[in-house]
Amino acid sequence: MCSNRNLQRISLEFFFEVLKLPHMQVIRSPQEMQALALSWRARGDMIVLVPTMGYFHRGHVSLMEYGRGIGRRLVVSLFVNPTQFAPNEDLDCYPRNFDQDCKLAQEAGVDVIFAPEADQLYPPDFQTYVTVEQVTRGLCGASRPIHFRGVATIVLKLFNLVQPQAAIFGEKDYQQLITLKRMALDLNLPVEIIGRPLVREPDGLAMSSRNVYLSPGERRSALNLSRALFKACELTAKGETSRDRLFAALKPILTCDPQINLDYLNLVDPQTLKEIDTIRGQARLAIAAWVGRTRLIDNILLEVP
Numbered sequence: 001m002c003s004n005r006n007l008q009r010i011s012l013e014f015f016f017e018v019l020k021l022p023h024m025q026v027i028r029s030p031q032e033m034q035a036l037a038l039s040w041r042a043r044g045d046m047i048v049l050v051p052t053m054g055y056f057h058r059g060h061v062s063l064m065e066y067g068r069g070i071g072r073r074l075v076v077s078l079f080v081n082p083t084q085f086a087p088n089e090d091l092d093c094y095p096r097n098f099d100q101d102c103k104l105a106q107e108a109g110v111d112v113i114f115a116p117e118a119d120q121l122y123p124p125d126f127q128t129y130v131t132v133e134q135v136t137r138g139l140c141g142a143s144r145p146i147h148f149r150g151v152a153t154i155v156l157k158l159f160n161l162v163q164p165q166a167a168i169f170g171e172k173d174y175q176q177l178i179t180l181k182r183m184a185l186d187l188n189l190p191v192e193i194i195g196r197p198l199v200r201e202p203d204g205l206a207m208s209s210r211n212v213y214l215s216p217g218e219r220r221s222a223l224n225l226s227r228a229l230f231k232a233c234e235l236t237a238k239g240e241t242s243r244d245r246l247f248a249a250l251k252p253i254l255t256c257d258p259q260i261n262l263d264y265l266n267l268v269d270p271q272t273l274k275e276i277d278t279i280r281g282q283a284r285l286a287i288a289a290w291v292g293r294t295r296l297i298d299n300i301l302l303e304v305p
Contacts, residue, residue, distance in 0.1 A: 024106045026113045030121065030161050033114050037075075037163035045072040049164035051155055054078045055095040055209040056104045059199035063168045064108035066196055075162050076105050078115040083122065083129070084150030095212050114162065121157055129153045132179045132186070135273045139175045139286055140297065143263055151176055152183050159191055167191055172198040172206050174284060174299045178273055198299070204230065206298045213294040221259040222291045228253040228265075229300040232285050236302045241279040243267045254289065263288035263295065270301065279304050 027033045040047055048071030050063045067074045078101060085091035098115070105113055129149050136148035159167070169177045174195075181193045199207045204226035205219070214222060228250040235246060247265060254262050269276055270284045279302055286299040 024102070024110055024113065026102065026115060028116055028120075030116055033075075033112070033116075034161045034163070036112070037161065040073050041163050046166070047071060047073045047075060047162060047164045049158060049162045049167045050074070050076045051158055051167065051169070052076060052078055053080045053094065053209065054101050055097055055212070056101045057199075057207045057209065057211075059170055059172065059207040061104055061108050062199055063170060063196055064105060064110055066194075067166070067168050068109040071164075071166060073111050074109060075112045075114055075164065076110045077158050077162065078113055079118075079121070079154070079158075081150055081154040082118055083153055084147050086144060086146060089144075090210075090213075095209050114158075121154070130156050130183060132183050135175065135178050135182050138273060138275065139264060139266060139268070140288060141175065143288075148176070148179050152179060155180055156183065156187075156189075159189060164191055166194055168194045168196055170198060171195050172208065172297065172299070174286060175273060178271070200226065206296070208296060210294055210296065214291060218259055218292040218294065221257045222294075222296055224253050224257055224260060225287055225289060225291075225296060225298045228287065229285060229298060232302055233300060236279060236304050239305060241304050243275075243277045243279075246285075254287075259292055261290040263290065267302075 027036070037047060048067040050060070050067050052060055064074065064076060078098070080091065080094050080096070082091055102113055130152035131149050132152050141148055155167070167180075169180065171177060177193070177195045183189070184191055184193050201207060203223060205211065205222055206226060211219070231250060231253060232246055235249060240246060246267065250265065254260055254265065265287050266285075267276055267279070268274060268284050268286060270282055276283055281304070283302045284299055285302050286297070288295065288297045
């Protein structure tokens with residue numbers, strides 16, 4: 001049996017532990033989110049937005065922590081956006097864990113989790129979409145033709161509701177990052193789009209919410225994606241600049257495992273995403289592959305001496 005003294009000590013410890021965590025709101029209503037954001041802007045607060053689809057991992061948390069360091073108000077949107085999924089994709093089974101996401105966001109110092117329902121953002125007869133033309137044509141855009149239209153549309157809606165001066169995205173979804181930078185530039189949006197480094201597991205696998213789909217054997221197979229990218233870094237560090245010679249060295253890594261079905265392996269200009277044959281300074285090597293039934297993407301910046 002606990003003494004009164006012990007109970008008081010436990011209660012105080014709990015109280016001070018709670019004090020360490022910032023107060024965080026969960027807002028469902030777009031109108032409430034916009035009203036709060038406008039009140040912050042009226043006070044001169046800098047708002048930072050981290051758009052996500054939830055099921056947070058260390059990569060998401062790194063974006064939140066960076067955002068906490070540069071703004072007065074930090075909003076994380078949590079919305080599995082239906083308009084960026086094709087009918088045969090994983091919208092219904094996309095991993096979700098709202099309670100765990102809220103815990104991680106609160107620990108990272110988030111002020112607001114904005115988690116609307118789909119019918120609040122896409123009411124009946126919704127018919128307005130944003131299309132970013134050129135940078136979405138290759139890479140993932142070739143096999144997912146509606147994906148970036150959905151991404152650009154939802155992000156512009158989030159910008160209108162959250163009113164951020166800065167928005168933070170991870171470089172794992174590199175084509176998404178470039179697409180949104182292009183949208184912000186073309187539409188004169190007063191939002192700085194900030195890209196932050198891709199975060200990897202200790203064994204090199206790029207962190208992704210979809211990694212949870214992988215069986216133990218598939219996860220071992222998935223490591224070939226990062227192995228190929230790291231091999232490319234080694235070769236370019238030694239002076240290799242030819243796309244053809246790089247791909248000749250990388251293809252065996254990606255085709256040796258029957259569980260890997262390569263979607264694309266492309267060498268592109270880091271800004272325009274146009275395919276290049278020779279690296280002059282910098283290039284992005286991007287890869288997408290099906291590992292079992294899970295589609296994974298990864299990329300890396302290559303630099304020649």
